[in-house]
Amino acid sequence: MAIVFKEVNYSYQSKTPNAFQLLKNVSFRLADGSFTALIGQTGSGKTTLLKHINGLLKPSRGQVIVGDQIISSKTSEKDLADLRKNVGFLFQFPETQLFAPTVLQDVAFGPENFGQTKPSAEQIAKKTLEMLGFDMTLLNQSPINLSGGQQRLAALAGVLATEPQILLLDEPTAGLDPSTAKRVMILFKKLQQEKHLTILMATHDMDAAAEFADQILLMQQGKLVKQAAPKDMFQEKELVFQKILALPKVTTFAIRFAAKTGYTNQKLPISEKELISFLQRALSQDPSGKETTPHA
Ligand SMILES: Nc1ncnc2c1ncn2[C@@H]1O[C@H](COP(=O)(O)OP(=O)(O)O)[C@@H](O)[C@H]1O
Ligand SMILES: [Mg+2]
Known part of the structure; x- marks a missing residue:
């Protein structure tokens, strides 16, 4: 599914004296099946931007268009139900949101919630965990007993088990050991290529952005500074000098x-x-x- 932002503005606490503008006239288009890295300093608006794509936040002005769903300030929660089935969101440090008594139940929760029977949801959960290289001997353990890396994989499996068409990733490799981080990145690339997922990944890892993304969105203080392929983005020495852009x-x-x-x-x-x-x-x-x- 393609993702389009048209002049998107978002203010926190709009219409109050504390109003603070987090997104400023952001416009871009991401093609169906593309893999995009979203980069920029901490506080530049990456997480805020991601939250607009599944309607967790709605634009104060402008439009977000996901597939054929238009999201504006007027869109109701009811109108977003279908969209949310198609958009998987892996939050930052997602392991903090594991909640079920066992890994299997946690991962099966999504598909069951979207209408699968319990046995079929568990089947999907197992298949997804296996694909991620999760240690299957831990299936009936409490998520609390897992290592950080295995917890991250379990959380990711929970998102993928709902079979989304769009995958939003908020710093998915932050805090992972290098070999797990690399494995997860290779998996994202595979999901893009084999399942035709559209992926948008906020990251501070410029090596990963250079290696895996087709294109990059660079944010600074709520504005989109530049959209370009990695080979062109990382030529911008002036933006590096201004500390807006980091490099591989x-x-x-x-x-x-x-x-x-x-x-x-x-x-x-x-x-x-x-x-x-x-x-x-x-x-x-x-x-x-x-x-x-x-x-x-
Ligand atoms: N709920 C909020 N209220 C006020 N300011 C916020 C809120 N959430 C985020 N911000 C501010 O908005 C800016 C952008 O935040 P965020 O989208 O989280 O950036 P990033 O993900 O790039 O680090 C930051 O300056 C942050 O402090
Ligand atoms: Mg963030």
Whole structure:
């Protein structure tokens, strides 16, 4: 399902003296089946933006369009029921919301709530947990007894078990160990490619954004600063200088290398593979860009 924002404004406590504008004229379009990273400093409005896509928050002005559902300030809760079946939202630190006596019951809750019989909901729950690489010996344990990584997988399974078409992820790898984080990112990419999910992921992990996202939305103080593919977004040195944009590790390394060597006249790398070619080219040229070693 495509996601469209049209001039979306959102104020907290609008119409009171404490009104505070969290989103300012935000407009963008995300294609059906795309994988987008939502980046920006803490407090830039990422979570607020995500909450507009399943109607947890409604625009004070403007429209959010998800598939063919239009959400505006006038949309009623009743009108949002269908939308919420299609939009899965993994909140930040979702493990704090695990509540059932066992993992299996927790994950089966969503599908059961959406009309599956208990046995079929449990079937879906098991299948989903298995797909995530969850340790199936823990199925009948209380979620409280799991490690942080297994808890995160259980919470994610609860969202995926409802078979959403859109997946909203709020800093899904924050606090995970690197190997679980990587596994989860690879899984999101697989869900996009194989199940055609539309994914929007708020993240501070620029390495993951560079590697997995098709495009990036950059927020600052409630405004959308730029929408671009990773390879174009991470060329914006001026935004980095202003501390609006962070960079993948390899890109930062290349900028430091270029500053030391004076080799500044080529596109910045965003992957290790690109970094290697960047260094090879840099080492075969002098800073003026002239080749010092002949081509084979
Ligand atoms: N309920 C609220 N009342 C007042 N201000 C809020 C509320 N929720 C968030 N904010 C403020 O809105 C801004 C954007 O918040 P948020 O969307 O959570 O940003 P992010 O997810 O990018 O860190 C922050 O400055 C935050 O302090
Ligand atoms: Mg947030």
